[in-house]
Amino acid sequence: MSLGKLSRRPRGELRKVLIIDDETDIRELLDLTVARMGLSADCAGSVAEARRLLELHRYHLCLTDMRLPDGDGLEIVRLITERFGETPIAVITAYGTTQNAVAALKAGAFDYLTKPLALDHLRSLINSAINLPDTGSPDCPRLSESEGIQLVGRSAAIEHVRQMIDKLARSQAPVYISGESGTGKELAARLIHLQGSRRTAPFVPVNCGAIPENLMESEFFGYRKGAFTGADADRDGFFQVAKGGTLFLDEVADLPLPMQVKLLRAIQEKKVRKVGSPNEENVDVRIISATHRNLKNCVDGQSFRQDLYYRLNVIELRMPPLRERQEDVAPLVEALLTRIGGTHTPRIDPQAMHALSTYGFPGNVRELENILERASALCVDHLIQLDDLHLAPETMAVSGGAGLAGETLDDYINRVEKQAILDALAKTAFNRTAAARLLGVTFRSLRYRIERLGIEE
Numbered sequence: 001m002s003l004g005k006l007s008r009r010p011r012g013e014l015r016k017v018l019i020i021d022d023e024t025d026i027r028e029l030l031d032l033t034v035a036r037m038g039l040s041a042d043c044a045g046s047v048a049e050a051r052r053l054l055e056l057h058r059y060h061l062c063l064t065d066m067r068l069p070d071g072d073g074l075e076i077v078r079l080i081t082e083r084f085g086e087t088p089i090a091v092i093t094a095y096g097t098t099q100n101a102v103a104a105l106k107a108g109a110f111d112y113l114t115k116p117l118a119l120d121h122l123r124s125l126i127n128s129a130i131n132l133p134d135t136g137s138p139d140c141p142r143l144s145e146s147e148g149i150q151l152v153g154r155s156a157a158i159e160h161v162r163q164m165i166d167k168l169a170r171s172q173a174p175v176y177i178s179g180e181s182g183t184g185k186e187l188a189a190r191l192i193h194l195q196g197s198r199r200t201a202p203f204v205p206v207n208c209g210a211i212p213e214n215l216m217e218s219e220f221f222g223y224r225k226g227a228f229t230g231a232d233a234d235r236d237g238f239f240q241v242a243k244g245g246t247l248f249l250d251e252v253a254d255l256p257l258p259m260q261v262k263l264l265r266a267i268q269e270k271k272v273r274k275v276g277s278p279n280e281e282n283v284d285v286r287i288i289s290a291t292h293r294n295l296k297n298c299v300d301g302q303s304f305r306q307d308l309y310y311r312l313n314v315i316e317l318r319m320p321p322l323r324e325r326q327e328d329v330a331p332l333v334e335a336l337l338t339r340i341g342g343t344h345t346p347r348i349d350p351q352a353m354h355a356l357s358t359y360g361f362p363g364n365v366r367e368l369e370n371i372l373e374r375a376s377a378l379c380v381d382h383l384i385q386l387d388d389l390h391l392a393p394e395t396m397a398v399s400g401g402a403g404l405a406g407e408t409l410d411d412y413i414n415r416v417e418k419q420a421i422l423d424a425l426a427k428t429a430f431n432r433t434a435a436a437r438l439l440g441v442t443f444r445s446l447r448y449r450i451e452r453l454g455i456e457e
């Protein structure tokens with residue numbers, strides 16, 4: 001543990017922990033651990049006693065057993081979440097009762113521990129709770145804002161996302177972020193990390209779809225020297241690199257099934273084994289995952305394991321598409337133009353602004369960003385006009401008796417297909433992986449179509 005961090009508290013003010021367990025042995029073990037970390041503890045053996053203490057003192061952390069003589073730990077989780085929201089609460093569950101832990105996290109618990117208690121897990125949990133930023137004061141700016149990373153928008157939908165992020169940052173629960181491409185899933189994950197107790201440790205984003213299957217295990221868990229040909233030194237994997245921080249599993253639906261089994265184990269046991277190593281090592285990593293696909297459908301189609309789905313999707317954060325919050329377009333345009341232009345921020349003509357505020361944005365904020373980048377480069381005298389936006393027609397003229405005079409059906413279909421691919425490539429700044437995703441086809445299929453239709457970048 002890091003004593004350095006704890007010693008920043010004002011002299012004389014001992015941070016207080018409330019311990020609730022009916023077993024004397026466990027109470028003593030917890031009390032001792034807490035005391036060794038320079039904190040003070042109050043102990044309660046029942047829900048009633050805990051309620052009495054909570055009325056009397058303000059705690060920096062509460063640790064509660066799940067089964068208590070006069071009720072259960074969930075009752076305490078609910079009470080604290082409703083009445084003493086500033087106090088992080090962690091539950092202690094019997095080994096193998098994952099459902100309890102998940103229920104507690106959903107009810108607002110900060111984290112959980114399983115019995116028998118592993119002291120290093122306990123210490124890192126206490127450390128995380130004590131290091132949560134104090135957001136008690138309404139004037140306290142969000143930490144990420146000072147780093148220039150923020151969620152722009154004033155719609156009710158984005159305000160709800162902002163509130164969820166604040167809440168999730170104060171928890172260790174796994175979060176699953178859903179939403180279409182370009183809606184800000186990675187941005188939301190970064191904000192949860194930056195506003196929480198792990199903010200000084202690494203945020204490690206991993207694109208699960210971009211790692212070759214045969215390298216997956218060593219990329220995630222690392223390897224030992226000599227584990228395979230070419231392994232001439234020990235190497236850490238994503239889990240080790242993210243120690244104490246957050247691992248962001250992007251496009252998690254793309255993980256092959258054998259890797260899903262290994263990941264589930266790592267998450268459940270909080271332990272990983274390097275390829276070629278006989279020993280497991282503890283890793284304290286928070287998992288945030290995302291995909292633009294519908295993960296539940298992947299479970300139904302059996303390409304994603306149900307048990308892993310439940311572990312990752314303890315709390316879901318949905319990023320709304322831009323077309324559902326058109327009032328965010330104007331503030332986004334302003335923020336993005338400042339980001340793109342720096343000191344030479346271009347202005348935008350009212351007609352162009354109007355066109356943007358009524359456009360559908362199939363590629364969401366990322367598309368808006370690309371449109372503005374291109375327009376900033378093309379515009380004259382730092383003024384973006386309608387023509388500089390190159391907005392794609394909203395819908396292709398596929399319906400009705402479309403087709404140019406004398407055009408065969410095949411020519412017509414090829415023309416529409418080519419246009420759709422060109423639009424997708426333009427929206428994604430010629431990133432073929434992203435364009436394929438936007439079009440709902442595989443990368444390979446897109447490459448094939450690009451060759452067949454003779455499309456050149």
Ligand SMILES: Nc1ncnc2c1ncn2[C@@H]1O[C@H](COP(=O)(O)OP(=O)(O)OP(=O)(O)O)[C@@H](O)[C@H]1O
Pocket residue numbers: 150151152153179180181182183184185186187188292332335365366369434
């Ligand atoms: N509300 C927002 N405020 C400011 N910038 C935003 C917002 N939403 C998204 N962005 C910006 O839009 C771009 C796309 O966001 P991000 O990469 O987080 O999306 P994503 O959902 O992960 O997309 P994909 O599915 O394509 O990976 C980023 O540059 C991000 O900073």
Ligand SMILES: [Mg+2]
Pocket residue numbers: 185186250
């Ligand atoms: Mg992303």
